[in-house]
Amino acid sequence: MQAHNFLAELLERAVASLEASYDCSLAGLIPSTCFDSVNVPGISLSKYIDRIHQYSNCSESCYILAFIYIDRLLQNNPNFMLTKKSVHRLVLTSMVLAIKYLDDLYPCTCLLYTSPSPRDRTRSRMPSSA
Numbered sequence: 001m002q003a004h005n006f007l008a009e010l011l012e013r014a015v016a017s018l019e020a021s022y023d024c025s026l027a028g029l030i031p032s033t034c035f036d037s038v039n040v041p042g043i044s045l046s047k048y049i050d051r052i053h054q055y056s057n058c059s060e061s062c063y064i065l066a067f068i069y070i071d072r073l074l075q076n077n078p079n080f081m082l083t084k085k086s087v088h089r090l091v092l093t094s095m096v097l098a099i100k101y102l103d104d105l106y107p108c109t110c111l112l113y114t115s116p117s118p119r120d121r122t123r124s125r126m127p128s129s130a
Contacts, residue, residue, distance in 0.1 A: 002053075002060065003060040003061075003062075003063035003064055004049050004050065004052070004053040004060075004063045005046070005049075006063070007049055007063045007064075007066060007067050007091075008045055008046040008048075008049040008050075009046070010067060011045055011049075011067075011070070011087055011091065012045050012046065014082060015045070015082055015083065015084055015087050018081070018082050018083070019083055019084065033080065033081075033086060034089075035086040035089040035090045035093070036083070036085045036086045036089075037085050037086070037088070037089065038085075039085070040084045040085055041084075041088045043088075045087055045088065045091070048088055048091065049063075049091060052091070052092070052095055056095070056099060058095070058098070058099045058102075058103050059102060059103055061098075061102055062095060062098040062099050062102050062103060063095075063098075065094075065097075065098035065101065065102060066091065066094035066095045066097070066098040067094075069094040069097060069098065070082075070090060070091070070094050073090070073094075
């Protein structure tokens with residue numbers, strides 16, 4: 001099984017079990033987060049992750065890291081509700097972070113501008129604006 005299919009299956013199961021365990025009488029009291037959409041997206045989670053896989057060209061490791069990010073979010077924020085309204089945006093955010101961390105082609109490995117060194121008091125290393 002490929003990692004993106006594995007991620008989709010794990011998250012679909014998690015959402016189904018978590019939504020079944022939520023108290024329906026408190027549905028109106030569940031706090032919304034920045035990941036919640038107004039309506040449930042019209043695309044299934046597995047098709048959504050397939051599209052990310054098709055167009056992102058990222059390594060399989062990114063899907064595993066994305067799942068780790070989501071798992072840590074849920075462990076560190078027990079009040080966070082993983083629902084059908086939030087899982088798509090959460091997957092996209094975690095995938096972008098994973099891709100930036102693992103597959104980014106242009107990591108910043110040096111400082112472009114540095115402050116003047118104490119031994120170089122006469123000149124600034126900053127480019128002049130003139």
